[in-house]
Amino acid sequence: MSVTIKDIAKLANVSHTTVSRALNDSPLINQETKERIQQLAASLHYTPNYSAKSLVLDRSYNLGLFFSTLHTGTSAGFLYEAVKGVNEVIEDRYNLIVRGIDDYKSFHKINRKSYDGIIVMSQSATDQPFIDYVTEREIPLVVLNRQIEHGQVMNLIPDDQRGAYRVVEYLISQGHTNIAIIEGKENFKSTQARREGYRQAMEKHQVIVRDEYRERGNYDVESGYAAMSRLLTLKQRPTAVFCCNDEMALGAIKAINEKQLAVPGDISVVGFDDQLFSAFVTPALTTVRRPIEEISREGAAKLLTFIENKHIEKETIFIHTELVIRDSVKTIAGGV
Amino acid sequence: MSVTIKDIAKLANVSHTTVSRALNDSPLINQETKERIQQLAASLHYTPNYSAKSLVLDRSYNLGLFFSTLHTGTSAGFLYEAVKGVNEVIEDRYNLIVRGIDDYKSFHKINRKSYDGIIVMSQSATDQPFIDYVTEREIPLVVLNRQIEHGQVMNLIPDDQRGAYRVVEYLISQGHTNIAIIEGKENFKSTQARREGYRQAMEKHQVIVRDEYRERGNYDVESGYAAMSRLLTLKQRPTAVFCCNDEMALGAIKAINEKQLAVPGDISVVGFDDQLFSAFVTPALTTVRRPIEEISREGAAKLLTFIENKHIEKETIFIHTELVIRDSVKTIAGGV
DNA sequence: ATGTTCGTTGTTAACGTGTGCAGCTGTATG
DNA sequence: CATACAGCTGCACACGTTAACAACGAACAT
Structure with a gap:
């Protein structure tokens, strides 16, 4: 089947512990052996089993991107820009899971084991219960686009x-x-x-x-x-x-x-x-x-530092908007 | 921390195996104990650790939804309908991970351990290498929207x-x-x-x-x-x-x-x-x-049966299109 | 009475990875 | 020369779950 650190260990005549450390670039390992193992791993096209990593490290590598709804038609551009913005930031360090909040009859599958962090792209006050639920469970959270009144949450909104x-x-x-x-x-x-x-x-x-x-x-x-x-x-x-x-x-x-x-x-x-x-x-x-895409990008970045540093200032950040000049305004006497 | 089957086992005075079986509704377990344990689990708000499940069951519960690109602007409606269509089918049995193919410099993080199945919403022939890669790795796959010439792949396209x-x-x-x-x-x-x-x-x-x-x-x-x-x-x-x-x-x-x-x-x-x-x-x-949403729905359904049954006919399916009558056609003499 | 089978439960190992601790070697320090 | 210590490596266990196999009592057949 697929190659594991134990396979590599056998081929390299070391213990799987050494392989694990080498691949994680641990300072404990001798530079030469480290490189030898890394090369070996690369040549075998080794990829870690993320389920196993997740289990022992208690991290899911999943980020949730939740929309108020996916059923009413107004949010195609939203969805697009948000998915794009977040993906730009997380690269392949995380999986981005996209869902509509109103898809859930019960939230009980949403927990800290399944999500390292959650981004709510809020378009309506109806997702307040979801936000509260996530906050209670102490899952790292940012709420985008809609201003949250009681400011106990990281909040990025357009100015x-x-x-x-x-x-x-x-x-x-x-x-x-x-x-x-x-x-x-x-x-x-x-x-x-x-x-x-x-x-x-x-x-x-x-x-x-x-x-x-x-x-x-x-x-x-x-x-x-x-x-x-x-x-x-x-x-x-x-x-x-x-x-x-x-x-x-x-x-x-x-x-x-x-x-x-x-x-x-x-x-x-x-x-x-x-x-x-x-x-x-x-x-x-x-x-x-x-600037939905920018809000998503900034929000995702904030979330990542939140996840890493375990704590961050819960603040409300305004992202600049942009004037788009097209054809619906006439210049009249007195104008430039 | 969070409650595990071992915690439940202790409280119920049974082994954790029994708990596991009870929660999976195994026929091996006595009906009464089964119900007792299920109720106990519910009252403790138990949710399984999916990383652990994944490890032992060799299933990631992840589905990938890949677009040719997320960087050129034409696909907002696409993205929206596709995400919506797929989510409707998978409910909360799977995580839907949304990405652009051109985000990847290397595909090596894409493997059968990380994805139970992959949906490609193809808008261009440029993602053929990705499709080939996935096929090689024998990851269950459906390709939507664009017709694949050499038919060794499940293919759903508009008629x-x-x-x-x-x-x-x-x-x-x-x-x-x-x-x-x-x-x-x-x-x-x-x-x-x-x-x-x-x-x-x-x-x-x-x-x-x-x-x-x-x-x-x-x-x-x-x-x-x-x-x-x-x-x-x-x-x-x-x-x-x-x-x-x-x-x-x-x-x-x-x-x-x-x-x-x-x-x-x-x-x-x-x-x-x-x-x-x-x-x-x-x-x-x-x-x-x-009918992008319908294609996505059908495609996701096909993929799920593929994943479960391990094999399925690789066919090309045409989904009906729909005439949308608006205002750009004039009825002239001889018309109805 | 003994063996067989069924129904139910427990023991134990396994999945692939990370890590505390012990151990080993060689070098520096006293 | 003995000791300390740094640098490197391995052993053994842990994470939470499933499953093969064993075990046990009861019922049943011989």
């Missing part, structure tokens, strides 16, 4: 506020002053952050925030459509609208088009998230990219 | 020919008779299959295949643009174009628009693959969906 600030500042730089906002679900942290970024940009550049330019949405296409429809009834319509995500921007564009108005000719629209479709809609949407 | 047949038949049903085709890369199996589907549909409905209506492309946007541009120079322009994938359809639409012509007003365009962007372009693209 929504700064992203919102930038895109609104961009609108202002293009000469807009009548800038409306369509907000997301009220109880979401992201909604607050994005609204705050909008507010700060407006204030910084001394642009007035009109009360009738603030509309509430709930992050879906329909709510964007409805909110925009309301904005279009105003005597003085806004010349630009900051939608707190791309889906609402889609709805807003639809509402505008139905009034025989053009984007960006009559009204400029920007979104947030840079969803996969955003580059392909007409007009291509100017938006803010959430 | 491209039938899909092409259907979409072309649809064009004919909408009254089109001047139907052009923009083909893909010549050496690809998929190109041949799609062209053949086109040919069959035309023949079946006695529509003439004109020689000047056959253009060659290579599956990218530019080639679609170039091919369409050539078609537009013809005295008698086609009224519909079957592009062998969605990207070329995108290029074709661009070429048409630049001539001040409209899709589908002046020329109808259909694609193939149902890429993620296809629903969002203007006009939304009528195309053929490749």
Whole structure:
């Protein structure tokens, strides 16, 4: 069958202990024998039996990458960037196991023996029980993308506020002053952050925030459509609208088009998230990219040092977002 | 630390062997003791140490899902559907490990000890060396999505020919008779299959295949643009174009628009693959969906029976494709 | 009464690896 | 010259699980 350290030991006329040490580059072993054994092992195409290693070292070499769900369609880009980002970091030191949290009826197969660490790519508060479970079991954990309130967990999230600030500042730089906002679900942290970024940009550049330019949405296409429809009834319509995500921007564009108005000719629209479709809609949407891949990379790196050092500061880290300029904003008089 | 079968054995006043057998529902054990032990184990929240199980049973409980690459952007939907499809089948009996083949400089960590089975979601002939490597090592294997020539491997692929047949038949049903085709890369199996589907549909409905209506492309946007541009120079322009994938359809639409012509007003365009962007372009693209999730599900199921039964017929299975009707085809005189 | 078989349980070894401890050799130190 | 010590190697056990085999009592057949 496959070659073991005992086979190598026999061929090298040493004990399997020596082989084990040599292959692990132990300082106890004489340099010459070490190299001799390493070469022998290489020539035999030896690969360690990871089950055996796992058993004695009490490490599974498994990392879990858990998504809120794999059943609703919105997360293909998410999944892709996350898997990619994490894989870049762990190379072949770990196995990356990808699952949806909602696949589990019971979590009891999730334990420290089976996972050296866990990454939760959280898209919803519904995975809080899972996060709590993992925390209880003291499995090294990072939570990505969604901000966790009670900060007893390593948390990496996009800097929504700064992203919102930038895109609104961009609108202002293009000469807009009548800038409306369509907000997301009220109880979401992201909604607050994005609204705050909008507010700060407006204030910084001394642009007035009109009360009738603030509309509430709930992050879906329909709510964007409805909110925009309301904005279009105003005597003085806004010349630009900051939608707190791309889906609402889609709805807003639809509402505008139905009034025989053009984007960006009559009204400029920007979104947030840079969803996969955003580059392909007409007009291509100017938006803010959430750096999922970078968050995943950083998160995985943090997790690895956590696993090795057994302890690390549990902090909330904001990863910079990126303004993506496409075709949905018009430069008007006064802009650069 | 965590509870083992020996702990349970002590509490139950039996040997650890008995516990092992009881938990594995062995017929050797008396029904009463079996239940007693199972209840005890449950109340202690016992979970087996999979490393130990793996070592003695020579099974890793790992399944590998390998993609040609995770670095080029085209496969987000692929990744998503594949991960989802496979996870649906394996439940929590296996760990699904997701990787890009091109992440590996050397395959030597891939072996039968580390993987009970491997699924290759192949998007390119470049992963043939990997497939050969896995086959050599006699690791249970299925290859999905791309047809393998020398059939010594379990192979599940979309029925491209039938899909092409259907979409072309649809064009004919909408009254089109001047139907052009923009083909893909010549050496690809998929190109041949799609062209053949086109040919069959035309023949079946006695529509003439004109020689000047056959253009060659290579599956990218530019080639679609170039091919369409050539078609537009013809005295008698086609009224519909079957592009062998969605990207070329995108290029074709661009070429048409630049001539001040409209899709589908002046020329109808259909694609193939149902890429993620296809629903969002203007006009939304009528195309053929490749059932990646279903292929993954079926493939995973085949793999599992392969792993269990140690042998299975190595066959090539075609999975049905699906016509997705959107807005890029016009019904003209003579159509239904 | 003795042997046979069945049903149930325990003893022991095995899977492949890592590691504490002992042991060996040679050299430096007193 | 004896002792200490450093450098290197091997023995034996451990990790948690499964399984071949032995063992035991009871029931049954001879």
